[in-house]
Amino acid sequence: MNSVSAFGVRSATDSVSPLKIERRNPGPNDVVIQVEYCGICHSDIHQVRNEWGGSTYPMVPGHEIVGHVTAIGKKVKKFKVGQPVGVGCFVDSCRKCAACKDHEEQYCEVHTSYTYSSTEQDKKTPTYGGYSRQIVVDQNYVLKISPKLPLDKVAPLLCAGITTYSPLKKFGVKKGNKVAVVGLGGLGHMGVKLAKAMGAEVTVLSTSMNKEKDARRLGAKYFYSTKDEKTFSELAGHFHFILDTVSASHDVNAYLNLLRRNGTMILVGVPPEATPVHAHTLIGKRRRLVGSLIGGIKETQEMLDFCAKKKIVSDVEVIPAQKINEAYERTLKGDVKFRFVIDCSTI
Numbered sequence: 327m328n329s330v331s332a333f334g335v336r337s338a339t340d341s342v343s344p345l346k347i348e349r350r351n352p353g354p355n356d357v358v359i360q361v362e363y364c365g366i367c368h369s370d371i372h373q374v375r376n377e378w379g380g381s382t383y384p385m386v387p388g389h390e391i392v393g394h395v396t397a398i399g400k401k402v403k404k405f406k407v408g409q410p411v412g413v414g415c416f417v418d419s420c421r422k423c424a425a426c427k428d429h430e431e432q433y434c435e436v437h438t439s440y441t442y443s444s445t446e447q448d449k450k451t452p453t454y455g456g457y458s459r460q461i462v463v464d465q466n467y468v469l470k471i472s473p474k475l476p477l478d479k480v481a482p483l484l485c486a487g488i489t490t491y492s493p494l495k496k497f498g499v500k501k502g503n504k505v506a507v508v509g510l511g512g513l514g515h516m517g518v519k520l521a522k523a524m525g526a527e528v529t530v531l532s533t534s535m536n537k538e539k540d541a542r543r544l545g546a547k548y549f550y551s552t553k554d555e556k557t558f559s560e561l562a563g564h565f566h567f568i569l570d571t572v573s574a575s576h577d578v579n580a581y582l583n584l585l586r587r588n589g590t591m592i593l594v595g596v597p598p599e600a601t602p603v604h605a606h607t608l609i610g611k612r613r614r615l616v617g618s619l620i621g622g623i624k625e626t627q628e629m630l631d632f633c634a635k636k637k638i639v640s641d642v643e644v645i646p647a648q649k650i651n652e653a654y655e656r657t658l659k660g661d662v663k664f665r666f667v668i669d670c671s672t673i
């Protein structure tokens with residue numbers, strides 16, 4: 327075992343502070359990664375504070391991990407020492423079930439080993455995330471990153487990027503489709519960039535009027551305030567797709583009404599509370615309400631390659647680890663453009 331410096335919490339009421347964790351010695355299929363940057367996803371905040379239930383402590387959050395390979399096991403063929411790599415929201419899965427065979431390991435029917443607040447496949451050994459100096463991951467769950475892209479700006483692609491790319495692709499966003507992105511945060515800003523790159527006409531629906539200029543710079547053609555009642559009458563029946571990235575409670579029905587016939591609203595935001603849905607809102611125009619969880623390894627690699635080709639990266643504010651708690655508070659206030667990324671050399 328190897329003692330590694332990290333930042334994390336010991337309970338749901340703790341603030342994020344330094345702690346030590348143990349990483350395993352690399353097995354034949356393992357890749358040892360020196361973590362350079364790790365994004366702060368709103369899911370980190372939900373889980374640190376146990377807002378979804380089921381959190382385990384001590385917790386080292388972080389699942390938008392990028393760095394360089396420092397060592398490889400004997401059987402590792404896919405990676406070389408010195409290569410830039412990434413790790414996303416999970417580090418292993420059963421590899422045998424229908425979901426795993428379909429390259430959708432995030433929906434593993436047996437046990438997905440999430441990157442943190444979870445366990446390895448033995449269902450005993452805790453996993454610790456990317457707010458740390460080093461991580462050891464099986465080669466089949468490590469992603470290749472183009473050396474041409476700036477690593478700090480790539481980190482958020484490992485969660486915010488794939489979480490928005492996967493449903494836009496899966497549910498068939500096409501050139502010319504009218505796509506609304508609700509909530510312009512970490513996920514939302516990647517949703518705008520990716521939907522635009524897929525040829526969609528993008529509208530941002532936001533509670534923050536001061537984000538309009540940025541929304542247009544990121545690729546949105548239109549911007550509307552959701553605090554203005556008129557937005558909901560003016561845009562009724564307008565969109566082919568709505569990508570809902572909102573992290574807090576809101577009225578889903580109000581947004582469903584903005585879908586045209588056969589339109590699809592994709593939930594990716596995970597507010598802690600449930601929300602009622604009126605059957606009428608769906609039935610009237612044969613609308614669909616769907617959800618989507620991150621993406622599989624194969625699709626994540628496809629997304630990273632797509633972003634490298636199109637030169638798409640995240641807009642980030644790099645912070646030292648000592649400012650993580652401040653960054654959490656600013657994220658909760660919507661004061662972030664558009665992802666905080668930890669410089670892990672400060673851990």
Ligand code: NAP
Nearest residue numbers: 368369509510511512513532533534573574595596619620
């Ligand atoms: P974020 O950066 O905090 O962005 C969320 C945005 O939602 C905010 O910037 C804000 O945008 C909007 N918002 C916040 N509170 C709101 C409210 N009360 N009413 C309306 N809008 C509100 O968070 P994130 O990292 O993008 O994550 C968003 C959500 O997705 C979180 O719940 C997270 O856990 C979840 N998530 C899901 C997956 C998945 O696989 N499905 C993956 C990653 C994250 P405006 O200022 O523009 O209104």
Ligand code: ZN
Nearest residue numbers: 367369485486
């Ligand atoms: Zn995330």
Ligand code: ZN
Nearest residue numbers: 420423426434
């Ligand atoms: Zn499986």
